[in-house]
Amino acid sequence: MNPAIALRDVRKSFGPTEIIRGLNLTVNRGERHAVIGPNGAGKSTMFHLISGRLQASSGVIELKGEDITGLRPYEINRRGLSRSFQITNIFPKLSVYENLRCAVLWSLGYRYAFWRFVDRLKDANERAEEVLEMIGLTARRDTPAGVLAYADQRALEIGVTIAGGADVIMLDEPTAGMSHAETEQAVALIRKVSEGRTLIMVEHDMGVVFGLADRISVLVYGQIIASDTPQAIRANPAVREAYLGEEAPA
Amino acid sequence: MSALLDVQDLHAYYGKSHILHGVNFHINAGEIVSLLGRNGVGRSTTIKAIMGDVPPVGVVRFAGRDIAGMKPHQIARLGLGYVPENRDVFPSLTVRQNLLLGQKSARQAGRWSMQDMFRIFPRLEERADTPAGVMSGGEQQMLTICRTLMGDPDLVMIDEPTEGLAPMMVELVGNLLAEIASRGVAILLVEQKLTIALKISHRLYVMGHGRIVFEGSVADFNANASVRQEWLEV
Amino acid sequence: MLELVTFSTLNGVLYGMLLFMMASGLTLIFSMMGVLNFAHASFYMIGAYFGFEISRHIGFWPGFIIAPLLVGVVGALIERYGLRRVHRYGHVAELLFTFGLAFVIEELVSMIWGKAPVDYRPPPSLDFVAFSLFGTTYPAYRIFMLATAVAMFVFLILVLRRTRVGLIIQAALTHPDMVAMLGHNVPRVFMMVFGVGAGLAGLAGVIAGPALVTQPSMAALLGPILFVVIVVGGLGSLGGAFVASLLIGLIQTFAVAINVSLADVIGPTAAGIFGELGRAPLAQIAPVLPYLLLVLVLILRPTGLFGTRES
């Protein structure tokens, strides 16, 4: 079976600076895959390239065996890939519930319909309720998303990402800026929503990474320097060097 | 003697996210201090809060004055220099013009002159009249540090100067930091890697989850392997 | 024919330079603050009226100096106490603020000076014929306008390229936060740029007022053309604004001067295809041309001629 995501020799330059320098990455179906690496290594850029927010300068990106290089974000999303953002990116004036309902509309085939009422779309409402409960925001159903507490906004961010039922989900620093307790809750949520799907996430909190990931890739200076199981990564001298700048012990 | 920079119970928020949970540290005049920690623990936010780029909550005293709540340009004028992590050179301006903008006024005479900069980095002189945007990452890093020095700060806060640099460049940066310190300028070095930090620092702080989790000398740090494992390594 | 080309080119360049005196300020303000100042043409109008009022009491030349300065101060005050306040509500609010401002300024002007055009004339010292060519005369005042506009242009380039303030402005265009952290007072720079931009527009008004018509609708007539200039040139590009100003200046003057219709050029079929439009002489269609150019540019090259950013 084709891998969920495959990047082959992907490059991306901004002006004279090349940020992604021949990146190769394979994410298998159904695995939880974490991408780690130092600041400025190009992790967010890689996410933007896969999700279509940025266009690669060269190289090929495949989603479930299908070439998606150069497609618009909504075209990629319709092919079953959904992502979250590092900086919360929701619809601030819409209620929590409306946020989720907007996120399910396309996948249920309602497109740009202006001849039917959303309140009467049984499947869309059921799905939105379901996600609402899953992310634990039932009590804040009608609150405008913009006034939610930070951790709740992050949960909603994940909710909006998964609501459409994409089978490949990408989470960009899902626990960034959270307290310890909030992080634990977020990890449980991520575990729950990634059940039976492919998950790729960028994360700095090593507790989260090692607690969740089946495999880890280390991105340094625009290239994947290692892609392996958590144990192997922890023991990898090149990774140590990249993180601490120390020469690897011989 | 009171510290040059004294930070007490500093909190900061990005939007709704509570990033700093009460940070305490100080830097004495002429001292080199490193602030270590993994990505996302709040190191950059700490300096941004000190500079007034992110609204600080708490006490920030610099040279005896309370600077929390001041505007960034006022803080800079008190003698606090900042070198950002993303190397904000002014890309369309030449190297020389970038350096000139580091000075706070046309008549300022400080510890550093343009000639000093060219002497330390001959490369900058060679490229003095090229737009800064076309230089390599390492050269841009040099330029941003030098640009800040042109403002004659008493303390420079440098965010990840070695990030993404080739080993030779890293060494150059290390030399520059030593030169800065030799002129009596204090340095706050924010780093993830230990390479330079362990070599030149007088004292170290390690951050985790928006707080300072370790404080001590390089020797103390080397003696304490658990700190390294828990807060820095993969 | 040669006569027509010569005079139209002269007038076109003159009109283009006048446009640029305003478009340059508008472009700088837009690049720095992201605000498209709807009221920019209003500063041009205030300049003309201030110039008129001062010339009435103490003569043209004092007005030539004082009026643009006054307009600059008005502009700076508006930035400081109006625009900066609205900034936190976002760009739409800023745009609406300047929109309302343009409205209020027009009403104030027509309240103070009346709705009819005022009698603002060139000074006697410039009221003579500069030269005559092929039997047509060219007024000295127009030469003076052209000289002022060119001098302004040179001054602007020198300030931006050669002075410290110019450097700070250029740097603040792209990295305002970094500039502030090097110890430069960026809000004050913004206010200054806004004031100088307003002052430049005011100067354009002072010198254009006597040559054109000084009336309360002069801002509303010119404002949209100004937007065409900076969008066609490419938002945020000073060089683009310059080229687009001249381009539109020339197009407009030539179109007015050439009394030919489409039907004259491609024969009577034009009338069949384009109907009334085919029969109308170019001079009549002239006001349409800038907007047609705008739409064409936006379809073919959305960033404008020299622009790099889309929005």
Place this chain on the structure above:
Amino acid sequence: MTGMRYLLCFAAVAVALLIAPVVFPSSVAITTMSLMGVMIIFALSYNMLLGQTGLLSFGHAVYYGLAGFCAAHAMNIIAAGKLPVPLPVIPLVGAAAGLFFGVIFGAVSTRRAGTVFAMISLGLGELVAAFALVLHTFFGGEDGISTNRTKLLAFFGYKFGPQIQVYYLIAFWCFVCIVLMYALTRTPFGRMCNAVRDNPERVEFIGYSTQRVRFQAFVLSAMFAGVAGALAAINFELMNLQSIGAAASGQVLLMSFVGGAGHFAGPVIGAIFVTFLQVSLSDITKAWMLYFGLMFIFIVMYAPGGMAGWLALHWPLLRNGRIVRLLPAYALAAVPMLGLALGGVMLIELAHHMLVQAASDGPQLSIFGIPMNGASPWPWLAALVLFAGGAFGVRAAWPRVADAWGRALAAPGTTKVNS
């Protein structure tokens, strides 16, 4: 809201439209209300862009005006050919025309959003206005195109000669448009419009093309503007260049924003309020356009939610009765505010009179029915004292208002409104 409450709301609107001419039977009132009906449709259609989709247009009158001209021509053709078409269906001609031009111009302008969209809309508006000057056959030059609504086929015996019949025709279409435009907000498309307004970037990551949403919103909005334009043609029996130009576009923007772009009812309030001011203020003072502009700037600076936004802010407090806690602070602030406003009005009126009218009418004028002499310094001094004292008083009273707000909101049992 439940289905029952919608029905009640719409029934109330219908009843209000029906009985309005009974409550205000004067011919001036009926003329004004007819105009209000047209403007309500126009402003609501504008708000489909500004409030619902976040698109700031400076050229919305293009669709209103072009549709109006089309409708006027259609009426003339129908009358000349004695075609069996009654007047009440003419708004459909306007809708079709609006739709047609919406598709054409929308294809060009909705590729971009934000400031660039605003500029394109302005450019297209000027383009059409400039063309309108050239194309005499269609636009009729300075005179415009006149028509006669009574020459069409009688509709159940009604010829629509009297204004009251026209009022009910407008009221009918106004009601239909309000219901339709409200219904649109409750559809998947309407929700995605809001999503595009809130965060266009994220919309692309949940499967939607922002450009397609904007285009669709633009076209539908132009269609409703077309209905308004056709009704204007019927109402005035004349379309001229003013209805297509920048002033008309500016006016509809003003109405929607002053009323409150963030609420469905905002533009309705705005259209009624602004039309009323236009009709009544223009009789009282010659400087009314200035007041208008100042009011607009005031709202942009201090109440960006408009009138509806201000009301919505107080709605929860009104429902749980805590509004009474605000009243003392409001009363305290109202006094200096009144002084500020009075002083301002006096200054403007005095200045206006002395600058514009004194030469012909002499320095005597009356403000609020009080006669005064503009040549004497006393009225000026009084105005200045009122204005400055008011400004000072408002500054002094403001912390009390903010404090009262804080306490009213913090009281238990109130939904907290964070900013």
